Amino acid sequence: MREVAIVGAGMTRFGELWQSSLRDLFVEAADEALRAAGADHVDSIFVGNMSGGQFVGQEHLGPLMADHLGMAGVAATRVESACASGGVALRLGFIEVASGMSDLVLATGVEKMTDGADVTNVLASAADQENEVYHGITFPGLYAMIARAYMTENDLTEEDISWVAVKNHKHGAMNPKAQFQHEVTLEQVMNSTMVSDPLRLLHCSPVSDGAAAVLLCPLEQARKYTDRPVRIVGSGLATAPMALAHRPDPARLDAVARSAERAYGMAHVTPGDIQVAEVHDCFSIAEICCIEALGLLEREAAVKGAVTGCTALGGRIPVNTSGGLKAKGHPVGATGIAQTIEIFEQLRGEAGDRQVEGARLGLTQNMGGSGASSVVHIFEGV
């Protein structure tokens, strides 16, 4: 396998972007990534997208997006793994370059969620329709059940969960691409509307539009495009039973742990080596479960990570310096690539006020559904 580097990145702002269509979002992000690297062609494009079909009635995104980028003719494929679609698009791009099949690949993600679709129902299609959704469960409901199971087994309080949202909003306030560039107080989070007990509105990531793109090439060619490439040193993808009821322990995200093991193994690093991480906080409880499953902190420290500041900027292991899904926004198919861009910038020393000093090794974890799929990547500054 060849070594693979990221040499360019581009993303739209995340938010309710009513002036931009699905294809507009893609073109803005992809073109920015190409321009950043000074590349005028690609061999292949992967488009991470959860549900163009249900959100805006548009499938077949590979050729559509290649065409609008002025690259009709190039190989282009849409990739779907619910909210992990972006992370899986990166993995496929990585594999294609590593294998020698292609030299220059765009790994992208895009989602247009605010064009009037019934978002709750569309997102629910990432759960088990026949055994879960049929009976009236929602996504906040599934994560609420994960939270309650975790609380039953552990000393986890609603306040611990709320601190995760406070911390991520604090980070997001420093991110010019974030949907919510403002802080929230613990009181605001704890008093926000109950959505599905024990999860409140401010524990939930928002409905967002957005796109993100990174350009990949073999490390040995990277200097043609940038002085500061970032190497992908590990990639792991794993699955778990789709329905919460079919997992041995609803509080444990086995796909996250397995995907992490695979990525650490490939990178020959341990969780303790990671200096900055973007973790899938679609609901604040998920950040706590994922930090534990990734091995970044032991269970007790994971529960209190945001309370103690251990996972905040300046802490032992800063998590979601971008603001996470909570504050940066969560255009589902774009999220995995946006996480990648945050780590790309951190490892290049370009994260501005959010910079983790001296960060050399970073990690992204992107999850589909209620944890039925998870993809982890590990990156190293070169």
Next chain:
Amino acid sequence: MPSPRYWREIPNRFRLEAARCTGCGTVAFPARTICPKCRGRELESVRLSRHGKVVTSTVVRVAPDEFMMEAPYAMAVIETPEGARLMTQVVDCDPDTVGPGMEVDLVFRLIRKEDHGGILCYGHKAVPVGG
């Protein structure tokens, strides 16, 4: 939910038909052809008991359109004595009282109505024992 799809699900929705692996004893609900634990292909049909215990739960306050009139309602993962687990609503009680460990019976109820004047969709809901 188109009618053929609903019709296919009747064995598990109406009769709680599950499959027990003759190799490792795992009970899968709804029934499957391959054991999720040992990949065995020899599975026998078994009907779940109509009672169980709450493993984890929530109260859905922001509901999907079809369930809006019922909100807030409790939902739970229920484990039956056979070791099978299923997602159901928990009804006929104050939803705030539902939590892990609660003993429930599974009762046959209307679950939802198909869009645009379609069929009525039935299945099981849980009610607290002695509630």
